[in-house]
Amino acid sequence: xxxxxxxxxxxxxxxxxxxxxxxxxxxxxxxxxxxxxxxxxxxxxxxxxxxxxxxxxxxxxxxxxxxxxxxxxxxxxxxxxxxxxxxxxxxxxxxxxxxxxxxxxxxxxxxxxxxxxxxxxxxxxxxxxxxxxxxx
Numbered sequence: 403x404x405x406x407x408x409x410x411x412x413x414x415x416x417x418x419x420x421x422x423x424x425x426x427x428x429x430x431x432x433x434x435x436x437x438x439x440x441x442x443x444x445x446x447x448x449x450x451x452x453x454x455x456x457x458x459x460x461x462x463x464x465x466x467x468x469x470x471x472x473x474x475x476x477x478x479x480x481x482x483x484x485x486x487x488x489x490x491x492x493x494x495x496x497x498x499x500x501x502x503x504x505x506x507x508x509x510x511x512x513x514x515x516x517x518x519x520x521x522x523x524x525x526x527x528x529x530x531x532x533x534x535x536x537x538x
Contacts, residue, residue: 418456421475421476425475436467440463461476
């Protein structure tokens with residue numbers, strides 16, 4: 403392979419379906435869980451994640467379940483996300499005047515997201531248990 407033929411997977415065109423998948427995986431949400439929250443099947447989620455573009459109503463629903471804005475999904479940049487995770491500087495970061503609000507929105511606190519996700523899952527399980535106990 404010649405130098406000009408090198409492919410860089412991090413320079414992939416913006417692919418909204420892949421962005422949904424990356425954010426979902428980062429948040430620790432499985433396809434079947436996302437499917438259930440959206441009233442879809444797991445294979446449908448798989449197909450959505452393969453689409454370069456996703457229609458606005460579907461993307462809005464997905465963003466609500468994932469807890470991120472539609473804009474974050476559309477403009478998600480894996481290099482920036484990796485940098486933010488590796489440098490772990492979001493806790494001590496200061497916001498300079500004129501800072502890019504998208505860059506700020508992409509600096510997610512993973513621990514807060516995990517706790518939030520766990521709390522939602524715990525609430526869901528408690529509701530299931532209550533329904534199960536009422537039906538018995």
